[in-house]
Amino acid sequence: MISIDAVRKQYSETVEIGPVTLDIPSGGVTALVGPNGAGKSTLLTMVGRLLGIDEGAIEVAGYDIASTASKDLAKILSVLRQENHFITRLTVRQLVGFGRFPYSKGRLTPLDEQKISEAIDFLHLDELESRYLDELSGGQRQRAYVAMVLAQDTEYVLLDEPLNNLDMRHSVQMMGRLRDAARELGRTIVVVLHDINFAAHYADHIVAMKNGGVVEAGPVAEIMDGAVLSRVFDTPVQVIEGPTGPLAVYF
Secondary structure, X not given: OEEEEEEEEEOOOOOEEEEEEEEEOOOEXXXXXXXXXXXXXXXXXXXXXXXXXXXXXXXXXOEEXXXXXXXXXXXXXXXXXXXXXXXXXXXXXXXXXXXXXHHHOOOOOHHHHXXXXXXXXXXXXXXXXXXXXXXXXXXXXXXXXXXXXXXXXXXXEEEEOOOOOOOHHHHHHHHHHHHHHHHHOOOEEEEEOOOXXXXXXXXXXXXXXXXXXXXXXXXXXXXXXXXXXXXXXXXOOEEEEEOXXXXXXXX
């Protein structure tokens, strides 16, 4: 479980995140949703210890992220930020190999090579593994970054808007693969999403944020409610029953 206890981040006198108190359950997919500026990415990066907190505490699988050694935390928790700035003259396989650094320290073993291949195959990148990143489309690169995170082989995986640069088909494929990773590989996936309908279809739990705080959190069935979503997004939302589950209609 990820336990967030009274966490607060102050940016200025008028801009802050929190205090947020929230438990994210182990297993499955949890989606963070909400309007722009709600604090979704900030909360995710604080959980991943990529951004310091001003107050409160965060534990992942019982480990306090503020005091746990980086080498130990990297075997429990992996993070993909929105901004990826890797040197482009890397092949897909070389990039994915970076996910094994907490174990290999740069000297890949046969087990590391196996994990790299499994992540590449899992994201259907086998035909691209020898291609350089600057030869790929934005969507292909995004899949390679996600493969790198999965190769890190952590129970907890944090992904900040992994559908960036993906078209409709590849967005569906990506969310399907992430759901498979949670179910088949036993991962706990926490993902920031903009599309509430993707969250409803692929996630097990939804955390709805607004103005730096958590408005609602719970199973999909509880959050996919017209009154709840209208309050979160400040626009009229109607939830109807679609062919494969609830759909939010907001236009």
